[in-house]
Amino acid sequence: MSIEVKHIVKTFDAFKALxxxxxxxxxxxxxxxxxxxxxxxxxxxxIIAGLExxxxxxxxxxxxxxxxxxxxxxxxGFVFQHYALFRHMTVAENISFGLKVQPKHIRLSEDKxxxxxxxxxxxxxxxxxxxxxxxxxxxxxxxxxALARALAIEPKVLLLDEPFGSLDAQVRKELRQWLRRFHDDxxxxxxxxxxxxxEALEVADRVVVMNQGHIEQIGTPQExxxxxxxxxxxxxxxxxxxxxxRVIDGKLFLDHSxxxxxxxxxxxxxxxxxxxxxxxxxxxxxxxxxxxxxKSIVKFLNLxxxxxxxxxxxxxxxxxxxxxxxxxxxxxxxxxxxxVFVCPKDxxxxxxxx
Ligand code: ATP
Numbered sequence: 286m287s288i289e290v291k292h293i294v295k296t297f298d299a300f301k302a303l304x305x306x307x308x309x310x311x312x313x314x315x316x317x318x319x320x321x322x323x324x325x326x327x328x329x330x331x332i333i334a335g336l337e338x339x340x341x342x343x344x345x346x347x348x349x350x351x352x353x354x355x356x357x358x359x360x361x362g363f364v365f366q367h368y369a370l371f372r373h374m375t376v377a378e379n380i381s382f383g384l385k386v387q388p389k390h391i392r393l394s395e396d397k398x399x400x401x402x403x404x405x406x407x408x409x410x411x412x413x414x415x416x417x418x419x420x421x422x423x424x425x426x427x428x429x430x431a432l433a434r435a436l437a438i439e440p441k442v443l444l445l446d447e448p449f450g451s452l453d454a455q456v457r458k459e460l461r462q463w464l465r466r467f468h469d470d471x472x473x474x475x476x477x478x479x480x481x482x483x484e485a486l487e488v489a490d491r492v493v494v495m496n497q498g499h500i501e502q503i504g505t506p507q508e509x510x511x512x513x514x515x516x517x518x519x520x521x522x523x524x525x526x527x528x529x530x531r532v533i534d535g536k537l538f539l540d541h542s543x544x545x546x547x548x549x550x551x552x553x554x555x556x557x558x559x560x561x562x563x564x565x566x567x568x569x570x571x572x573x574x575x576x577x578x579x580k581s582i583v584k585f586l587n588l589x590x591x592x593x594x595x596x597x598x599x600x601x602x603x604x605x606x607x608x609x610x611x612x613x614x615x616x617x618x619x620x621x622x623x624x625v626f627v628c629p630k631d632x633x634x635x636x637x638x639x
Contacts, residue, residue, distance in 0.1 A: 286347045286360070286441035286474050287312045288333060293342035295328055302328045303339070304498040310476065312347075315468045317485035318478045320495030321521070326478040327446055329495075333476065334444050335359050346442070359442070362435030364428070366447040370419040376430050377402045377415040383438045405433040408467075425449075425456040429463075436471075443468075445477035449484075457481075461488045482522050486510060494518050511633065519561055519634045524606050526567065528560045528629070530577075537629055539577045561634040564594065564608035568628045569617065578626040581605060583619055595619070597627060 288310040295303040303325045310316050318326040331337040333344060335356040344351045351359060370379045380402045384393055393401065406412050409429040419427055428448055435443060448464075449457045465488050468475050479485050485492045486506040494501045494509055494517075502514040513519035530539040533555060540557060568574065584604075585596040593614040597605040605627060609617075619625065 287345075288442065288474060288476075289343075289345040289348070290329070290333065291343040291345070293329070293332060293339045293344070295325075295332065295337070295339050301498050303332070306342070306498070306500055308493060308500065308503065310474060312474055313472045314474060314490045315465065315488065316476045317489035317492045318476060318495060319480065319482060319485040319492050319521075320501075321480060323497075324495040325498045326480075326495055330444050330446055330476060330478050333442075334361050334363060360438075360440050361442045361444055362438065362440035364431045364435050364443070364445045364448045366450040370427060370430060370434070372419055374418075375415065376406075376411075376417050376419065376422070379419070379430060380405055380434045380437055383434065387438070401437065405437060408436070409433045423456075424452045425460055428452065428460060432464075432467075441474065443473050443475040445475065447478055447480070450479075457484070464488060486522070494521065496521075513634055516559075516561070516634065516636060524564050525633065526562045526564065526605050528562060529557055530560050531555050531557055532560070532632065532635055537577055537632065539579070539629070556637055558638070559636040560629075560632050561636070562629050562631070563633050564606040565592070566629060566631040566633065567605065567607045568630055569595070569607055569609060569613070569619070569625050570628065571617065571625060573626045574628050578628045579605075581625055581627050583621055583623055583625060586619065586621060588614070597625070599627070 290306060290308045293303050293306040294301070306325070306329060318329060320326050328337060332339050335351070335354065346354070346359065370376075371382065374382070381398050384398050384401065402415065403412075406415055409432060411426055411429055411433075414422060414426065414430070419430070422430065432448070449460050452460065461484050477489075486509075489506060491503060491505055492509050493503050496517050502509055502518045504512070509518055510522050513522065519525055528539050530537060532538075537560070539560070570578070573580075580600040581597040583595055584598050587594040592608050592610055595607045595609070597607060599605060607627060
């Protein structure tokens with residue numbers, strides 16, 4: 286089922302939580318709503334679910350206006366971070382709850398409900414926990430049961446609000462990969478709220494980056510990371526270094542290196558810009574390479590990881606973050622306190638003064 290949100294506005298007292306938000310989610314897509322605390326992610330999700338009403342705008346489910354559709358008729362499953370399981374019910378009773386409260390004329394027989402619970406437990410790979418109580422499960426297992434409970438009514442849309450927010454990093458990572466596989470198997474349309482950029486970039490087909498009640502950018506993980514639409518998106522999706530300089534015919538001229546200016550001809554009519562460069566777009570060498578090389582001192586090295594992260598301080602007193610491969614690190618054999626030269630390979634975002 287596709288979902289379309291058109292020009293949604295939502296105000297709480299005088300505060301605009303959502304300001305003209307529009308978004309189209311295709312059938313079967315997995316979408317991440319990503320943004321800092323208070324950016325309006327949960328409010329948007331709750332409006333789609335029917336738990337909150339918008340002041341203005343439209344919600345279309347498969348092209349049909351959903352405004353007057355009751356929550357139970359929207360065919361939506363929810364999983365919330367704090368949407369606790371019923372403590373006094375076993376896991377099996379929790380999963381079957383939604384099926385047992387359905388109107389009599391569509392309610393499944395006891396046997397069919399039992400079979401369905403078994404099938405769902407198998408789907409979330411927890412076949413053996415049906416008779417346990419929620420308190421006898423780990424946090425990750427509880428979230429998977431919450432997912433099974435949401436899926437029992439066979440929703441066409443799955444809405445997840447920070448579903449793994451309360452779990453530790455390792456379990457979070459496992460569950461998000463599991464959610465991706467799970468989503469692909471079920472071909473369900475899913476939206477999940479997160480403030481964790483890594484989670485959004487790793488799992489989603491497309492990421493909706495929100496800020497102060499509006500959408501900053503909608504794009505694939507690759508697009509939002511490598512081609513950010515604004516400085517906000519750029520900063521929110523990872524570390525970045527800021528330089529002042531000019532770009533002429535694709536060539537960089539950083540302001541610090543006066544020597545370049547003569548080679549670039551007359552640059553006085555070319556406006557300087559803020560140049561945002563990600564840590565992996567900077568090269569490190571022992572000798573100056575190219576005109577833009579900046580003499581820097583190594584302040585800190587983080588060797589734990591698939592790449593090596595360095596904090597440096599330039600001769601102009603600026604802090605830089607650089608990321609190089611383990612192989613580059615082995616060749617350079619860098620140590621803390623030594624002088625190196627940093628040179629930009631590329632620029633992620635160029636901001637010109639108006
Ligand atoms: P978080 O990541 O912290 O959950 P969020 O991006 O999901 O944040 P929302 O929960 O949608 O943000 O809230 C957006 C803004 O609307 C916040 O400033 C919040 O205080 C406000 N808000 C949300 N619900 C209400 C409410 N029921 N009454 C008043 N203000 C509200």
